[in-house]
Amino acid sequence: MRILLIEDEKRLSHFIKKGLTENGFAVDQAFDGEEGLYLAQYESYDVIIMDVMLPKMNGIEMCQKLRTLKKETPILILTAKSEVEDKIKGLDSGADDYLTKPFEFAELKARINALLRRSYRQVSNNLAIDNFEVNTSKHTVFRNKKPIKLTPKEFAILELLLRQKHEVVTRTQIIEHVWDYNFESLSNVVDVFMGTLRKKIDKGEKVKLIHTLHGVGYMITDKTP
Ligand code: CA
Numbered sequence: 001m002r003i004l005l006i007e008d009e010k011r012l013s014h015f016i017k018k019g020l021t022e023n024g025f026a027v028d029q030a031f032d033g034e035e036g037l038y039l040a041q042y043e044s045y046d047v048i049i050m051d052v053m054l055p056k057m058n059g060i061e062m063c064q065k066l067r068t069l070k071k072e073t074p075i076l077i078l079t080a081k082s083e084v085e086d087k088i089k090g091l092d093s094g095a096d097d098y099l100t101k102p103f104e105f106a107e108l109k110a111r112i113n114a115l116l117r118r119s120y121r122q123v124s125n126n127l128a129i130d131n132f133e134v135n136t137s138k139h140t141v142f143r144n145k146k147p148i149k150l151t152p153k154e155f156a157i158l159e160l161l162l163r164q165k166h167e168v169v170t171r172t173q174i175i176e177h178v179w180d181y182n183f184e185s186l187s188n189v190v191d192v193f194m195g196t197l198r199k200k201i202d203k204g205e206k207v208k209l210i211h212t213l214h215g216v217g218y219m220i221t222d223k224t225p
Contacts, residue, residue, distance in 0.1 A: 006029075006032075011032070026179050026183075072119075170216060
């Protein structure tokens with residue numbers, strides 16, 4: 001899942017990015033409101049995290065602009081303790097949730113997961129299909145009760161496919177939601193990852209879950225696609 005982080009405090013921004021990247025998220029950083037608004041408008045994100053007090057354009061104004069432009073990406077605003085007014089203004093202007101600084105990283109992660117569940121219309125962090133079980137909060141993967149070890153990128157691709165199970169996910173969507181802005185797409189990188197995932201998840205199993213739709217993309221399903 002790909003996140004846009006708009007925060008002008010460089011140390012905090014790098015701390016959040018590091019934590020999220022370790023959890024398999026792709027993170028783009030913007031350090032002022034204008035840069036943030038530009039990226040939010042033209043790139044695809046699953047969640048936008050934004051500070052309220054920002055150079056060039058504040059978070060409240062940015063929320064309003066994005067909602068006016070019909071951008072529906074979930075927005076989590078970060079506010080300082082003293083800015084109670086900003087929380088209300090932020091929610092009123094289209095933000096979906098807020099977090100008060102300083103915060104625990106675990107809480108930020110839980111709130112991001114909650115926003116993702118809502119936008120993909122899921123009620124739980126457990127995504128299951130056939131005898132395959134994935135927990136998006138604990139990052140655990142089981143097939144037939146046996147644990148499977150995945151790298152953060154492999155997990156991120158799997159999570160994207162599972163959140164849209166029984167639907168086709170194109171290579172472009174995978175690249176857009178799993179890698180950040182600096183990624184230079186190599187022609188077959190997605191296929192290489194999918195090959196590894198297929199080996200780890202489907203090898204030796206009667207029901208194959210990962211399907212290739214030639215020229216279109218990939219689908220995770222236990223039905224015939
Ligand atoms: Ca700030």
